[in-house]
Amino acid sequence: MKFGIVTFPGSNCDEDMAYVLGTLLGQQVEMLWHKDRDLKGVDMVVLPGGFSFGDYLRSGAIARFSPIMEEVVAFGKNGGLVLGVCNGFQVLCEAGLLPGALLHNEGQKFIARNTYIKVGTRKTALTNAVPEKPLMIPIAHGEGRYHADATTLLALKESDRILFRYCDKEGRTIDTANPNGSKDNIAGICNAGRNVFGMMPHPERAADKRLGNTDGLSIFNSLLKEAVVG
Numbered sequence: 001m002k003f004g005i006v007t008f009p010g011s012n013c014d015e016d017m018a019y020v021l022g023t024l025l026g027q028q029v030e031m032l033w034h035k036d037r038d039l040k041g042v043d044m045v046v047l048p049g050g051f052s053f054g055d056y057l058r059s060g061a062i063a064r065f066s067p068i069m070e071e072v073v074a075f076g077k078n079g080g081l082v083l084g085v086c087n088g089f090q091v092l093c094e095a096g097l098l099p100g101a102l103l104h105n106e107g108q109k110f111i112a113r114n115t116y117i118k119v120g121t122r123k124t125a126l127t128n129a130v131p132e133k134p135l136m137i138p139i140a141h142g143e144g145r146y147h148a149d150a151t152t153l154l155a156l157k158e159s160d161r162i163l164f165r166y167c168d169k170e171g172r173t174i175d176t177a178n179p180n181g182s183k184d185n186i187a188g189i190c191n192a193g194r195n196v197f198g199m200m201p202h203p204e205r206a207a208d209k210r211l212g213n214t215d216g217l218s219i220f221n222s223l224l225k226e227a228v229v230g
Helices: 014-024 067-077 087-094 150-158 217-229
Strands: 002-007 028-033 044-047 081-085 101-103 111-119 135-141 145-147 162-167 186-190 196-199
Touching (some): 014 217, 044 067, 111 186
Parallel strands (some): 002 044, 044 081, 081 196
Antiparallel strands (some): 111 135, 162 186, 186 196
């Protein structure tokens, strides 16, 4: 696959994502600057983590007006694959490609630590081949508390669009396993077309055996397997 990784001013996980996709997984990677207006024929767009435009106003609120986002929105609405991780998830919500919003964490503190997540739906390329066991995936955010109104949350549940939920090591989605106060322990969601994905945890930070954790690779491998089969 050919992945386009968007860099905004303040992005800091773009090179990490490029390393995992390009070096570890051997895929073609195209780095895209936020002022570009050409997606350069990529099969999937990735919006990485970081602090786009310093997280002023709200995280992702300024980045969603970057020129390349016009192309990303059109790409996603036309069925193109889009993945937003952490700040990228925030940008996708601000751009209207995903419902809801990411609010300040409960306690108003930045959180950087390992968390456990488990798959909420298998009906997407991103999750179809992920193991049943809980995955240990790091988080690093100050505004990661997923929020949506009751109608939106019900729609997400009824249409089976919750990608991941925070859980404990045993896979229990309990309050104490929720690091930021997200509604229903939600750690990631997808759109109605199941081609736009957003998640707060960082799978690219759990993909190299030298870091002692490769749980995140199963997410990328699921995506690649589904793409090849498709």
